[in-house]
Amino acid sequence: MNHLKDYNRISPAVIKRLPRYKRYLSDLRKKGIERVSSGKLGELMGCTASQIRQDLNNFGGFGQQGYGYNVAALSEEIDGILGLAKNYKLVIIGVGNLGRAVHNYVSAYNKEYTIGAIFDVNPDIIGTNVGTHTILDVSQLPAHLSENKVDIGIITTTLDGAQEIANLLVNGGVGGIWNFAPLDLEVPEEIAITSVHISDSLQELTFYINNGNNL
Amino acid sequence: MNHLKDYNRISPAVIKRLPRYKRYLSDLRKKGIERVSSGKLGELMGCTASQIRQDLNNFGGFGQQGYGYNVAALSEEIDGILGLAKNYKLVIIGVGNLGRAVHNYVSAYNKEYTIGAIFDVNPDIIGTNVGTHTILDVSQLPAHLSENKVDIGIITTTLDGAQEIANLLVNGGVGGIWNFAPLDLEVPEEIAITSVHISDSLQELTFYINNGNNL
Numbered sequence: 001m002n003h004l005k006d007y008n009r010i011s012p013a014v015i016k017r018l019p020r021y022k023r024y025l026s027d028l029r030k031k032g033i034e035r036v037s038s039g040k041l042g043e044l045m046g047c048t049a050s051q052i053r054q055d056l057n058n059f060g061g062f063g064q065q066g067y068g069y070n071v072a073a074l075s076e077e078i079d080g081i082l083g084l085a086k087n088y089k090l091v092i093i094g095v096g097n098l099g100r101a102v103h104n105y106v107s108a109y110n111k112e113y114t115i116g117a118i119f120d121v122n123p124d125i126i127g128t129n130v131g132t133h134t135i136l137d138v139s140q141l142p143a144h145l146s147e148n149k150v151d152i153g154i155i156t157t158t159l160d161g162a163q164e165i166a167n168l169l170v171n172g173g174v175g176g177i178w179n180f181a182p183l184d185l186e187v188p189e190e191i192a193i194t195s196v197h198i199s200d201s202l203q204e205l206t207f208y209i210n211n212g213n214n215l
Numbered sequence: 216m217n218h219l220k221d222y223n224r225i226s227p228a229v230i231k232r233l234p235r236y237k238r239y240l241s242d243l244r245k246k247g248i249e250r251v252s253s254g255k256l257g258e259l260m261g262c263t264a265s266q267i268r269q270d271l272n273n274f275g276g277f278g279q280q281g282y283g284y285n286v287a288a289l290s291e292e293i294d295g296i297l298g299l300a301k302n303y304k305l306v307i308i309g310v311g312n313l314g315r316a317v318h319n320y321v322s323a324y325n326k327e328y329t330i331g332a333i334f335d336v337n338p339d340i341i342g343t344n345v346g347t348h349t350i351l352d353v354s355q356l357p358a359h360l361s362e363n364k365v366d367i368g369i370i371t372t373t374l375d376g377a378q379e380i381a382n383l384l385v386n387g388g389v390g391g392i393w394n395f396a397p398l399d400l401e402v403p404e405e406i407a408i409t410s411v412h413i414s415d416s417l418q419e420l421t422f423y424i425n426n427g428n429n430l
Contacts, residue, residue: 007422007426008426008427015419015422015423016415016419018418018419018422019412019414019415019416019418019419020399020412020415022418023397023398023399023415045399046399081422082418082419082421082422082425083421083422083424083425083426084418084421086425088421088424096316096319097312097313097315097316097319098312098313098316100312101311101312101313101316102413104311104312105413105414105417106417112421113417151424152417152420152421152424175424176420176421176423176424177420178416178417178420182238183238184235184238184260184261192420192423192424192427193420193423194416194417194419194420194423195416196411196413196416197234197235198317198320198411199234199320200231200234200235200238201234201393201409201410201411202320202321202328202367202393202409203233203234203237203297203299204230204231204233204234204297204409205367205391205392205393205407205408205409206297206298206299206303206327206367206391207222207230207233207296207297207298208230208391208407208408208409209298209303209366209367209390209391209407210297210298210301211222211223211298212223212407
């Protein structure tokens with residue numbers, strides 16, 4: 001699908017919600033539901049019909065008055081917007097428990113994401129296998145990046161060394177970094193980055209336990 | 216520290232940023248830096264001085280004109296706001312790679328969080344140890360919750376069964392749920408919940424790779 005629209009002016013908050021829309025639409029599809037109103041979708045997702053319409057209007061309204069949204073069409077449109085119609089090559093650096101969990105997650109995708117190689121610094125696990133991948137020494141990362149097109153580098157190392165790994169990924173020409181290390185990495189402006197800060201999320205929860213819920 | 220303020224009217228976006236402030240202030244403390252201006256803090260965190268002041272004013276301005284913020288005092292104040300001056304008892308349900316990674320994360324806290332018990336459904340791992348904890352059968356969860364005060368239930372299971380586990384946690388009287396399963400759980404309003412939706416974050420990154428960066 002070719003998108004001529006400029007999505008850059010859409011707020012990050014809306015972009016962040018798109019994968020959530022995708023999850024709910026997938027559920028509806030699995031249940032054989034072919035169309036859904038903004039009211040019903042809002043009810044499922046815990047927001048108002050008008051919020052749903054406002055979000056989706058950002059991408060050109062896909063709904064039809066009196067009909068609602070075609071579930072399959074909207075789902076595919078969101079896949080197109082997110083860029084999931086293509087295939088992305090990934091590398092994982094850091095093959096501890098978290099790296100293995102991420103490896104499992106990503107391996108569950110059929111076509112959108114493919115793991116090219118996985119790396120670690122620990123000599124005890126280098127050369128062993130995770131699924132169909134053999135863990136490589138992280139010193140081989142620059143060579144791997146220069147010989148292969150890699151779209152996304154996944155950092156599942158501890159804090160120490162994470163910035164250095166990010167620099168190697170940037171110099172190796174990746175398009176984006178998916179960061180799980182508990183720091184904000186410094187990367188050039190043209191590199192996309194999202195971080196999963198696990199501890200931040202636990203502390204946020206702790207606030208709500210003490211100060212009332214966040215629903 | 217006793218907080219008489221009502222923090223409920225503070226926007227979720229500000230709450231979400233507090234752990235990030237905490238990380239930057241910890242870094243400054245480790246470097247022996249005793250005070251920081253809103254300008255310098257903004258520079259480090261990639262935002263404006265006025266955004267920093269606006270965020271922190273929500274909790275009563277801790278800064279002093281011409282002096283800036285006392286790093287230690289601000290850091291402790293944020294700990295107090297987040298509720299990190301207390302100790303929380305946790306249980307983990309789902310001891311796969313992700314559950315083990317979360318177990319490691321939480322175990323690194325000295326006093327704020329303590330893991331009380333860990334559970335799984337897989338007979339092959341029930342009875343084996345993770346750190347100092349023995350994996351219990353998930354059928355023992357209700358009894359554990361009735362015999363122990365548990366503040367936070369951590370769900371690191373797959374999608375299937377996650378809602379059922381959430382129901383057990385709610386019935387067992389937990390204050391909050393930290394959810395890693397890829398769905399939005401339904402819980403009563405008084406239960407705090409934060410979710411780490413790993414796949415959502417990867418899809419968000421994919422959008423930015425295709426449509427320019429998010430900085």
